[in-house]
Amino acid sequence: MTAPTRQGRPQHVLAVESTEQVGPHLVRVVLSGESLADFGGNGHTDAYVKLRFTDADERPVTRTYTVRWHDRATKRLAIDFVTHGDTGIAAVWAMRAVPGDELVLSGPGGAYAPDPATAWHVFAGDLSALPAISAALEALPADAKGAAYLEVAAEADILHLKCPAGVALNWLVNPDFDDVAFLARAVDGGPWPDASGVQVFVHGERESVKAIRAVLRTRAVPREAISISGYWARGRTEDVFQAEKREPIGRIE
Numbered sequence: 001m002t003a004p005t006r007q008g009r010p011q012h013v014l015a016v017e018s019t020e021q022v023g024p025h026l027v028r029v030v031l032s033g034e035s036l037a038d039f040g041g042n043g044h045t046d047a048y049v050k051l052r053f054t055d056a057d058e059r060p061v062t063r064t065y066t067v068r069w070h071d072r073a074t075k076r077l078a079i080d081f082v083t084h085g086d087t088g089i090a091a092v093w094a095m096r097a098v099p100g101d102e103l104v105l106s107g108p109g110g111a112y113a114p115d116p117a118t119a120w121h122v123f124a125g126d127l128s129a130l131p132a133i134s135a136a137l138e139a140l141p142a143d144a145k146g147a148a149y150l151e152v153a154a155e156a157d158i159l160h161l162k163c164p165a166g167v168a169l170n171w172l173v174n175p176d177f178d179d180v181a182f183l184a185r186a187v188d189g190g191p192w193p194d195a196s197g198v199q200v201f202v203h204g205e206r207e208s209v210k211a212i213r214a215v216l217r218t219r220a221v222p223r224e225a226i227s228i229s230g231y232w233a234r235g236r237t238e239d240v241f242q243a244e245k246r247e248p249i250g251r252i253e
Contacts, residue, residue, distance in 0.1 A: 032075055036076065046111065048108060051105050066080075122199070123200075130150065149170045151204070151208070155173055195219050195220045213252055
């Protein structure tokens with residue numbers, strides 16, 4: 001079933017096929033539906049969708065998630081949900097989902113794909129950015145070079161990812177939740193070739209992303225070579241975080 005949305009992106013009514021506890025804080029939900037035969041095709045590895053839920057008061061709410069993978073031939077896609085106990089709406093739904101449950105989503109959108117001609121790729125983010133970074137790593141040519149910096153709270157969150165041999169995969173365990181500059185220090189301390197030959201993908205917690213943005217300025221990385229965005233913010237609910245995007249505190253640039 002597919003129908004146009006107000007934003008011009010198709011809406012899909014999908015059924016849960018399976019769920020998997022990928023890591024202690026990551027649940028993968030595989031969804032299927034006939035309309036996925038026409039899903040995607042924009043070439044973006046950060047393909048995102050809008051998921052439709054209802055809150056405790058039965059009011060409609062929307063959450064944005066990156067598609068981990070999509071298979072047109074089998075009309076299936078997977079979304080990874082970061083979980084933090086019984087908090088939130090989307091994550092709680094994912095933890096409780098069973099085969100046959102329905103989920104309505106629209107999309108995809110997207111704006112980034114790794115340029116195969118780039119000399120050096122840089123990826124940085126936390127678990128919320130892992131689906132997009134994983135998809136980008138898998139899309140790189142075999143001779144790609146670069147570095148990925150992935151921040152997690154514990155060693156148990158470390159996963160096996162596929163990536164070219166020339167891309168250094170750095171799993172960084174940060175036990176201090178309040179250290180917003182942790183990831184930025186790692187990025188700054190990594191190898192940096194000529195900034196004109198670098199392409200950067202930085203997504204995740206808002207203040208952490210801001211700290212990395214400051215590093216990119218000192219490294220003189222051209223703005224057009226950067227894909228950067230905050231996915232969430234410490235101490236903020238999703239609705240507050242979204243509202244703050246229109247305020248100075250919510251701006252990355």
